[in-house]
Amino acid sequence: MYEQPGQQAPSSHYAVPTPPRRKTGKTIAIVIAAVLLLCCCGGGLVLAVKPDAVSGFFKDIVEAVESNVANAKVGDCVNSFADVNDARVVDCTSAEAANRVAGVLPDKTETEFNADSACDPYPTTESAIWIGRKGGRGSVWCLEPVKK
Structure with missing residues (x-):
């Protein structure tokens, strides 16, 4: 069988351009x-x-960072402060040194701190600082006066 040559669609020599790729x-x-x-x-x-x-x-x-009282260790000195936000670590030989860290008690609630017995293991303690999240846990720094 042969196909009848008839009119064929003209072939296009041009391809449809593809859109350029986005880069x-x-x-x-x-x-x-x-x-x-x-x-x-x-x-x-x-x-x-x-x-x-x-x-x-x-x-x-x-x-x-070094003067942040939250980084204080036993034996470090702290300045005199009225608010815990003003407390900072100072050199023990400086005139600013008013308190020495007698002990640090980690993982205490604010309620445990407010019970006034947290620092009982450190009899020379005269003041204390609690730093933590409200309603959560924090650490207590038991402070004794610096003897000059």
């Missing part, structure tokens, strides 16, 4: 790389121009 992932990566590069250059410039400013900034952060 959003590549664009985002380039933007992130540019921002990181700018940050690194800016940080390098600050270090080159004012190296003391950066070291002073980090020194202030370290000093703030």
Whole structure:
């Protein structure tokens, strides 16, 4: 059997163009790389121009963490304070030293702290600090006066 040659549809030599692929992932990566590069250059410039400013900034952060009374250990000294938020660790030889940490009692509720017997194991205790979450647990720092 033979097909009858008839009129055939003209063949198209042109293909329908496909839409270009979006390159959003590549664009985002380039933007992130540019921002990181700018940050690194800016940080390098600050270090080159004012190296003391950066070291002073980090020194202030370290000093703030070290002087936080929540980081006090037995034997550390604490300044005189009216509010627990004003309490901070100080050098025991400084004029600010008013109290020494006699003991630290972890995992106590505020109710246990308010019972006034938490620091009984430390007879030299004259004041105490409780630091914790309201309604939760915290730690008690039993403080004795610094003898000068």
